Amino acid sequence: MKITEVRKCQKRALQYLRKAHLVYTPEEARHIEVADMGLGMIEQFGLEVLVYENNDRYCAKKLVLFPRQTCPEHRHPPMDEQNAGKRETFRCRWGVVYLYIEGPPVRRTKAIVPKSRKEHFTVFHEIVLKPGDQCTIPPNTLHWFQAGPGGAVVSEFSSSSHDETDVFTDPLIHRLPVTEQ
Amino acid sequence: MKITEVRKCQKRALQYLRKAHLVYTPEEARHIEVADMGLGMIEQFGLEVLVYENNDRYCAKKLVLFPRQTCPEHRHPPMDEQNAGKRETFRCRWGVVYLYIEGPPVRRTKAIVPKSRKEHFTVFHEIVLKPGDQCTIPPNTLHWFQAGPGGAVVSEFSSSSHDETDVFTDPLIHRLPVTEQ
Numbered sequence: 462m463k464i465t466e467v468r469k470c471q472k473r474a475l476q477y478l479r480k481a482h483l484v485y486t487p488e489e490a491r492h493i494e495v496a497d498m499g500l501g502m503i504e505q506f507g508l509e510v511l512v513y514e515n516n517d518r519y520c521a522k523k524l525v526l527f528p529r530q531t532c533p534e535h536r537h538p539p540m541d542e543q544n545a546g547k548r549e550t551f552r553c554r555w556g557v558v559y560l561y562i563e564g565p566p567v568r569r570t571k572a573i574v575p576k577s578r579k580e581h582f583t584v585f586h587e588i589v590l591k592p593g594d595q596c597t598i599p600p601n602t603l604h605w606f607q608a609g610p611g612g613a614v615v616s617e618f619s620s621s622s623h624d625e626t627d628v629f630t631d632p633l634i635h636r637l638p639v640t641e642q
Numbered sequence: 643m644k645i646t647e648v649r650k651c652q653k654r655a656l657q658y659l660r661k662a663h664l665v666y667t668p669e670e671a672r673h674i675e676v677a678d679m680g681l682g683m684i685e686q687f688g689l690e691v692l693v694y695e696n697n698d699r700y701c702a703k704k705l706v707l708f709p710r711q712t713c714p715e716h717r718h719p720p721m722d723e724q725n726a727g728k729r730e731t732f733r734c735r736w737g738v739v740y741l742y743i744e745g746p747p748v749r750r751t752k753a754i755v756p757k758s759r760k761e762h763f764t765v766f767h768e769i770v771l772k773p774g775d776q777c778t779i780p781p782n783t784l785h786w787f788q789a790g791p792g793g794a795v796v797s798e799f800s801s802s803s804h805d806e807t808d809v810f811t812d813p814l815i816h817r818l819p820v821t822e823q
Contacts, residue, residue, distance in 0.1 A: 482663035484774035513776060514731045514799055519700040521731065521799035550695045550702065593665035595694060618695055618702035618799060
């Protein structure tokens with residue numbers, strides 16, 4: 462992504478954080494990660510991430526999703542024998558999120574499955590998260606999520622986060638964090 | 643604590659959560675923990691806790707402190723050889739918190755050290771947390787904190803939480819969670 466586009470997405474993400482009444486430092490604002498997953502279609506695929514804390518034991522982030530923006534299907538594999546892979550809890554703070562995990566599928570998803578990469582969405586057990594709702598995703602479990610038509614802000618609480626080890630269903634995806642440092 | 647008093651504190655804690663624009667479910671509201679630490683002086687000593695998630699890997703809570711309410715000095719000792727003791731990150735969401743940890747002491751604390759149990763406060767390295775500020779406390783490190791004159795709401799992100807194993811400096815304290823179940 463071009464740095465001008467990253468900055469534009471960061472600014473827009475801050476608007477959503479403010480809508481959710483979240484407070485951030487200027488330093489944090491500058492380091493919001495804009496993750497387009499290497500697909501180059503940030504409006505459709507990706508998310509914006511503000512990391513509060515990430516250490517070898519736990520992690521806390523805020524995720525911003527623009528309207529209908531989709532975090533593509535992926536799982537968090539075991540890191541080694543000591544680490545079962547990332548477990549994570551999503552808690553909706555603002556807007557609506559449609560979350561899909563392994564399990565009995567819905568017939569018609571509330572999310573709009575992006576046509577261009579449709580074949581790389583394979584799990585359709587639907588969980589709708591509105592403000593105050595939360596869901597914990599076990600390690601190594603396929604999941605993807607999309608904001609409703611108004612966008613969303615989500616708190617993510619988890620074990621230690623190592624995004625670079627995420628396994629995406631779509632072979633075109635590579636998870637390279639892009640921030641303005 | 644009498645159940646009527648617990649309910650009163652829960653209601654009051656909810657007012658602060660709303661001031662911080664936090665959203666909670668009715669179920670969560672009913673389970674807010676009112677911890678008076680066994681001292682029976684909840685206005686002075688204790689805090690109100692809303693647990694979002696606590697599992698064997700990580701924990702996320704919201705802490706409410708009434709004006710000048712103090713969480714007494716304590717540390718989180720190692721659980722066993724595998725677990726170094728709880729590490730925790732406090733992030734101020736609303737109001738002001740005066741946090742004290744081991745380290746070079748201030749001459750005059752912004753917190754008002756409660757006279758009645760004064761001898762049980764021994765660390766005075768001061769960190770002032772305003773909305774958006776955060777601080778991570780290592781395991782087994784003495785700390786205590788007090789809200790400013792307007793009260794405070796704090797996010798706590800941590801490794802797994804086992805409050806019952808906390809070691810308090812004040813021998814009168816016993817950490818028995820009291821919630822309306």
